[in-house]
Structures are given as structure tokens and as C-alpha cells.
Amino acid sequence: MKMDTSWLEISLIVDGERAEAVAEALARYIPNGVAIETTAVTANEDDEGGRAVGPLRVCGYLPVDDQLEQNRQKIVEALWYLGRITPMPEAQYRTVNEEDWAEAWKQHYHPIAIGQRLMITPAWLESPDPARISIRMDPGMAFGTGTHPTTQLCLELVEAAVDGREGLPAMAGGPSGATVIDVGCGSGILSVAALKLGMKEAVGVDIDARAAAISLENAQLNGVSERYRAGAGSVTEALRGDFGPRQAPLVLANILAPILLRLLGDGSQSGLAELVCPGGVLILSGILDYQAEEVVQAAAARGLRLIVRKQIADWVALAVQRH
Amino acid sequence: MAKKLKAIVKLQITAAKANPAPPIGPALAGHGINLMAFCKEYNARTSNRAGEIIPAEISIFSDGSFTFILKTPPAAELLKKAAGVAKGSATPNREKVGKVNRKQIREIAELKMKDLNAVNIEGAVKQIEGTAISLGLTVED
Numbered sequence: 001m002k003m004d005t006s007w008l009e010i011s012l013i014v015d016g017e018r019a020e021a022v023a024e025a026l027a028r029y030i031p032n033g034v035a036i037e038t039t040a041v042t043a044n045e046d047d048e049g050g051r052a053v054g055p056l057r058v059c060g061y062l063p064v065d066d067q068l069e070q071n072r073q074k075i076v077e078a079l080w081y082l083g084r085i086t087p088m089p090e091a092q093y094r095t096v097n098e099e100d101w102a103e104a105w106k107q108h109y110h111p112i113a114i115g116q117r118l119m120i121t122p123a124w125l126e127s128p129d130p131a132r133i134s135i136r137m138d139p140g141m142a143f144g145t146g147t148h149p150t151t152q153l154c155l156e157l158v159e160a161a162v163d164g165r166e167g168l169p170a171m172a173g174g175p176s177g178a179t180v181i182d183v184g185c186g187s188g189i190l191s192v193a194a195l196k197l198g199m200k201e202a203v204g205v206d207i208d209a210r211a212a213a214i215s216l217e218n219a220q221l222n223g224v225s226e227r228y229r230a231g232a233g234s235v236t237e238a239l240r241g242d243f244g245p246r247q248a249p250l251v252l253a254n255i256l257a258p259i260l261l262r263l264l265g266d267g268s269q270s271g272l273a274e275l276v277c278p279g280g281v282l283i284l285s286g287i288l289d290y291q292a293e294e295v296v297q298a299a300a301a302r303g304l305r306l307i308v309r310k311q312i313a314d315w316v317a318l319a320v321q322r323h
Numbered sequence: 324m325a326k327k328l329k330a331i332v333k334l335q336i337t338a339a340k341a342n343p344a345p346p347i348g349p350a351l352a353g354h355g356i357n358l359m360a361f362c363k364e365y366n367a368r369t370s371n372r373a374g375e376i377i378p379a380e381i382s383i384f385s386d387g388s389f390t391f392i393l394k395t396p397p398a399a400e401l402l403k404k405a406a407g408v409a410k411g412s413a414t415p416n417r418e419k420v421g422k423v424n425r426k427q428i429r430e431i432a433e434l435k436m437k438d439l440n441a442v443n444i445e446g447a448v449k450q451i452e453g454t455a456i457s458l459g460l461t462v463e464d
Contacts (some may be wrong), residue, residue, distance in 0.1 A: 009345075009349065017453060020397060020450070020454050021453060023399075024411065024454065025398065025457070027376075028410060032336070033347075034334075034346055036333040037333075038331045041329070041330060041331060050327075059350070077413065078413060081415050082457050083414055086457070098344075100352075104352040105356060148363055150363065214441050258344055264444055281398070
């Protein structure tokens with residue numbers, strides 16, 4: 001997906017004492033926050049530690065729009081007044097494009113083997129293991145690159161559910177149509193994996209319309225777009241049937257624990273549990289270990305019994321089955 | 324051989340609302356950090372403090388990996404809270420918008436001590452006092 005948003009970067013190199021004052025002056029007109037970077041560090045020889053040395057670079061970003069000149073002038077004035085209190089260097093200005101950083105991290109994105117059968121492969125690389133099912137991904141700016149434990153745990157559970165392992169009922173080719181509903185689909189990585197593992201069709205919903213669009217592109221990249229639908233929305237829209245099936249034997253929600261709890265609800269209205277067919281499986285991920293018990297309890301209160309709990313570092317994923 | 328520290332980036336951003344837009348995108352992508360992975364981690368760990376400015380200090384290593392810790396809110400936020408003002412002065416050398424006393428300055432310095440580049444508490448007090456003046460706050464005894 002092409003992104004052409006431009007921003008004006010305002011940066012100053014100052015010592016540690018002035019950095020916070022400059023950051024505050026910038027933040028007053030840049031509500032999305034500021035960054036303070038080291039210009040140099042000394043790394044320890046024996047471990048991962050180290051410390052900042054020398055001055056710091058404080059920078060903020062204004063969107064290039066019709067408010068730019070007005071906001072820039074306010075920052076110039078704020079810095080000028082700050083300079084009356086303590087000496088200030090000249091601010092540096094340059095235009096940066098979203099494409100510059102949207103692409104930059106990709107050089108560090110490598111193929112990742114997950115579970116028994118999957119290989120997440122960046123769209124611009126070849127899979128190093130043809131024996132595994134390759135999920136080709138260009139995540140763009142959507143969540144779901146496969147590198148994060150939450151996604152890896154979820155993929156392992158999707159694989160187990162499709163194959164009918166780890167106490168989960170086999171989904172692929174099941175009598176209920178083998179449909180997947182992916183709530184908070186992000187890049188679409190989970191739906192694409194489920195389809196390539198053998199599920200019949202998938203529906204992805206995301207409150208971020210751009211993520212839904214990126215997921216469609218990834219479905220196309222993997223040759224499963226004919227079996228995949230996506231749109232902007234959440235549980236309410238899916239339950240209403242805005243994207244086709246109102247229920248599925250396999251439902252995925254890799255979001256964050258507080259949102260999962262909200263989507264599970266208190267029973268006063270339909271929620272995530274009602275998206276799951278009786279006997280079907282809901283996979284929940286994005287849960288820190290200290291949050292897991294609360295999610296298990298909330299799921300149990302909605303008639304969902306814990307079957308599998310998996311953990312990587314302090315991230316937990318759960319597979320629960322509807323009565 | 325242990326991986327080596329390459330850079331430290333501190334982001335002053337709003338809890339639970341991290342996304343790849345600036346300042347996160349341009350500050351981290353050049354170091355090869357997976358932006359969405361950082362955003363997900365940060366949002367998860369700050370979800371119970373939505374709306375607050377919670378700085379994250381990210382240590383970036385030579386192999387492209389990173390770790391981060393959450394820091395105390397910026398001194399400016401704590402000072403504005405102590406003075407009971409919503410924002411600092413646009414002309415701090417001329418227009419004063421509120422007051423803080425030395426006891427409040429010291430309390431903030433003690434809270435922020437571990438996050439400041441100060442050798443001792445006196446140095447931290449001096450930094451906080453400087454930030455107060457730059458906000459247009461009068462420091463009273």
C-alpha cells in the first residue's frame with residue numbers, strides 16, 4: 001500500500017540538562033510526542049549494558065498540512081523564548097516521508113519457522129524451507145509480522161486447531177464449514193495461515209480500515225484471496241453478518257487483554273463468545289501472564305472452557321472451546 | 324560474545340496509543356526495529372495508564388534486537404501538575420503562568436532522580452528548577 005504522508009522534522013542537539021525543556025517546548029505543539037536520541041553511547045565490553053555520552057538529539061514531527069506554518073511559527077517562538085533563559089542551538093528542519101521509515105525496518109525482517117508446518121516469509125524473500133507452508137507477508141504498517149510472541153503463539157494454536165492436536169477438535173474439513181473469523185486481523189497473517197493450512201474460508205475484521213486493506217493484499221500475495229473477505233469493524237459488525245458468516249468454528253482474536261475482556265463482555269449483550277459455533281474454538285492472544293487468569297475467568301463466564309494455554313516469555317495465548 | 328549497545332532512544336508518548344506514525348516510526352525504523360512489535364509491547368504495558376505521558380527508553384543492540392523500560396512521566400508534566408496549570412507559558416521569560424515551591428521541586432527531583440543525567444540530588448534539583456523556569460513557573464522558597 002502506497003503511503004505518501006510527509007512530516008516536518010524539527011530537531012535540536014542539546015546537552016542532557018536542556019533536553020527535557022526542549023522536549024516540553026516541542027511537545028506543546030506536537031501532541032503525538034517527541035523523541036530524545038543519543039548521539040553516541042559507550043557499550044560495556046562484557047555485557048549488554050552501556051551509557052549515553054555526549055549531547056542528545058531532541059526531535060518532533062509536524063504533519064505537512066495547512067496548519068504547518070502556523071505550528072512551526074509557534075515552535076520557533078517557544079524555542080526563542082527558551083533561548084532567553086538558557087543558550088539554545090539553532091533548530092534543524094527537514095522533510096521526511098512516511099515511506100522512508102515504513103520501508104527501513106524491512107531489511108531486518110527474516111523468514112521465521114513457526115509450529116510444525118509454517119514458515120513466515122517476507123514477501124521480498126524466498127522461503128528457505130520448501131517443506132514448510134510458506135506464509136508470504138508484507139505487513140506494511142499493520143500489526144502481525146510474525147516476529148512477535150503473540151502472533152507466534154496464535155499461529156501455533158491455529159495450526160494445532162486445524163490439525164486437531166493438543167486436545168483441540170480438528171477444524172479443517174469439519175462439518176461446520178471450516179470457516180475462520182479473525183477479529184483484529186491486522187496484516188491478515190492468521191487468516192492467511194489458517195487458509196493455507198486447510199480452512200475453507202476466512203473473514204478478517206479490523207477497526208483500522210488500512211489494516212483490513214493490507215490483509216486483503218496479503219491474501220492475494222498468498223493466492224487465497226478468493227477465500228478471504230475483510231472489512232473495517234469489530235465483533236458487533238461481524239455478529240451482524242456485515243462480512244458474511246455470523247459464526248465460525250474457529251475464531252481468532254490476537255489483540256490485547258483489556259480489549260479481549262471488553263469484547264468478551266459481561267453477558268449483557270453478545271460478544272466474542274457468540275461468534276463461536278457450539279463446540280468451536282476461540283483463540284485469544286496478546287495477553288501478559290499476569291492478565292491470563294482474568295481472561296480465563298471471563299471466558300469461562302461466557303461458556304468457554306480452557307483447553308490449551310501456551311506461553312513465550314511473559315506472553316500467553318489461550319485456546320478455549322464453547323460448550 | 325555479548326551483543327553490544329548501539330543506541331538509546333527515549334520516546335515521550337501517550338500510554339496505550341503507540342502507533343508507527345512519528346515520532347516512533349522515524350526514531351526507531353532507522354535502527355531496524357520492528358515498529359509494530361514495539362507498539363504492541365508498549366501499548367500492552369501501559370494499557371492501565373491510558374492518557375498519561377509515559378516515556379519509554381529503548382536500548383538498541385548491534386544485532387537489531389531491543390529492550391525497553393518505562394520511565395517516570397516528564398518533569399514538565401509533573402511540574403504542571405504541581406502548579407495546577409494545564410500548559411506552560413508561551414513566553415516563559417516574560418509571562419509567568421504559575422508557581423511551585425522548593426519542596427515540590429525537590430520531591431519531583433527525587434522521583435525523577437533515576438531518570439536524569441544528574442550526579443546527585445542537588446544536580447537533579449537544578450535540572451528540575453530549569454525546566455520549571457522554562458515552563459514559565461515561578462520557583463518560590
